Structures are given as C-alpha cells and as structure tokens.
Amino acid sequence: xxxxxxxxxxxxxxxxxxxxxxxxxxxxxxxxxxxxxxxxxxxxxxxxxxxxxxxxxxxxxxxxxxxxxxxxxxxxxxxxxxxxxxxxxxxxxxxxxxxxxxxxxxxxxxxxxxxxxxxxxxxxxxxxxxxxxxxxxxxxxxxxxxxxxxxxxxxxxxxxxxxxxxxxxxxxxxxxxxxxxxxxxxxxxxxxxxxxxxxxxxxxxx
Ligand code: URA
Numbered sequence: 299x300x301x302x303x304x305x306x307x308x309x310x311x312x313x314x315x316x317x318x319x320x321x322x323x324x325x326x327x328x329x330x331x332x333x334x335x336x337x338x339x340x341x342x343x344x345x346x347x348x349x350x351x352x353x354x355x356x357x358x359x360x361x362x363x364x365x366x367x368x369x370x371x372x373x374x375x376x377x378x379x380x381x382x383x384x385x386x387x388x389x390x391x392x393x394x395x396x397x398x399x400x401x402x403x404x405x406x407x408x409x410x411x412x413x414x415x416x417x418x419x420x421x422x423x424x425x426x427x428x429x430x431x432x433x434x435x436x437x438x439x440x441x442x443x444x445x446x447x448x449x450x451x452x453x454x455x456x457x458x459x460x461x462x463x464x465x466x467x468x469x470x471x472x473x474x475x476x477x478x479x480x481x482x483x484x485x486x487x488x489x490x491x492x493x494x495x496x497x498x499x500x501x502x503x504x
Contacts, residue, residue, distance in 0.1 A: 301332040304410045312383060312403050319396045320384035324348050328379025328407060335478055336371075337413035338362065339404075341422040341453065342382035342392045353378045358454040362419070365454070365471045377411045379404070381426050392422060401426075408446070414481055415474070416446055420453025438470035440477060449477060 299307070309327045312318065326343040329352055338354075346356035354362050363373050382392040382400050404426075408416065418424040421433045427448045428441055441448045451471065457464035 301410055305332060305407065308403065308406055308410065315403075317399070318384070319393075319399050320382070320386060322387075323384040324351050326351055326353050326380065326383055326385070328353055328377065328383075330373070330377035331375050332377065332411060334375060334377040334411060335414040336417055336474065337377045337379070337408065337411055337415075338417045338419055339423045339426075340378070340380045340419045342380050342396075343385040344389055345385065348385040353380055354454075357458060361454040361458060365468065368468065369471055369475050371475075377413065379407060381423050397422070397426060414447060414478060415440075416448045417474070418448065418450045420456065423453075424450035437466065438473065447477075447481065449474070 305328075309325075312327060313325060323343070326347045330337075340354060340358075343353060344356050344358070346359070347353055353359070362378075366373055366376065381404055382396050383403070386392055386396065416427065418427055424431045424433055424436065427443045427446075428436065428450065431441075431450060433450065433452060437451050439449070441450070449470075452463050452467045454467065457467045
C-alpha cells in the first residue's frame with residue numbers, strides 16, 4: 299500500500315469511529331505531501347476549516363501559507379493537520395479528553411507520513427508533544443520526543459494579534475530549512491562514520 303492509500307484507510311477509520319467526540323462537526327483530516335519532510339500540526343479546525351474540510355484555510359492558514367512562502371516552500375510541500383480533527387463549538391479550546399480521543403489516529407498519521415520534523419503550531423499542539431513546554435520559552439527550539447524531532451512555534455492566530463509574536467514566528471520559520479539541512483548533514487556525517495567503521499572492520503577481517 300502507498301502512503302496515500304494508508305492515509306485514506308486511516309481517514310475512513312476516523313469517519314467510521316462514531317465514539318470520537320465532536321461528531322456534530324465535519325471531519326478535517328489533513329492534507330499535503332505524503333512524503334513531506336515537515337508536518338505542521340495545529341490545534342483544531344475553525345469555522346472555515348469545518349466548512350471546507352481542509353486544515354488552515356482561514357486567516358491563520360493564509361498566514362501559514364505566507365510563512366511557508368517566505369522560506370520558499372509551497373503549502374503543498376508540507377503535510378498539515380491538527381491534534382483534534384473536528385471543530386469544537388464556538389472555537390473553544392479542545393478538551394483533554396478530545397485530544398486523547400483523536401491521539402491514536404494522529405499517532406498513526408504521523409507514523410505514515412514519517413516527517414523529519416514535526417512543527418506544532420501553538421500551545422495546545424506543543425503540549426501534546428511536550429506536556430511541560432511553555433510556548434513563549436520553547437518556540438523555535440528543537441526537541442527530541444520519542445525518536446522524533448519536534449520544533450514548536452507560535453500559533454499563527456497569536457501572531458495575527460501581536461507584531462512581536464509575528465516577528466518571532468517569522469524568525470522560527472526562517473530557521474526551519476537550516477534545521478533540516480543540519481539534520482541531513484549530520485546524517486551524512488553519521489553514515490560516513492558507519493562506512494568508515496565497516497571499512498575498518500573489513501581491514502581487520504582481511
Ligand atoms: N487553527 C488551527 O489550529 N487549525 C486549523 O486548521 C485552523 C486554525
């Protein structure tokens with residue numbers, strides 16, 4: 299099965315799981331490049347997202363597109379989803395039990411896409427990965443969580459309310475390609491150490 303097939307199967311499971319909370323709203327499963335190196339994960343769909351069944355298509359989404367554009371990335375080159383996949387009424391904060399209910403599906407979605415970096419957008423998405431995290435302190439820093447690189451940033455909605463938050467969000471986005479590059483080169487260095495080691499082993503064997 300291709301990754302797209304696996305994601306389709308997963309989405310159908312979410313559709314079929316009537317025990318999931320927020321059944322009154324539409325499912326916003328996620329979209330983007332299934333081979334993306336970066337997966338952006340927000341909090342929960344808003345009104346626009348609920349209407350269109352797509353993540354980040356309202357004002358926050360427009361800013362997200364702009365931030366991606368500022369580093370030369372098209373929206374379609376990343377994968378975008380949320381920790382909670384249906385809109386909470388009146389855009390209230392998602393409840394812990396709602397986040398927990400969608401968690402097994404998000405875990406599988408992440409494992410299928412298998413991104414190099416997860417970018418949680420905002421406090422709720424960050425706390426999903428880093429329960430003790432504080433967004434103002436930890437945004438723009440790389441963390442290692444259960445074998446994954448997690449790079450939290452401010453939520454675009456917060457940046458729409460504060461120019462200082464916007465400035466920091468823009469800076470954090472600018473460092474994303476650098477972080478990816480750094481990871482790629484440390485992988486190369488790591489591999490060449492391995493190659494050298496196995497050459498040494500061969501020297502030793504022969
Ligand atoms: N805010 C989010 O956290 N997610 C969306 O999809 C849209 C707005």
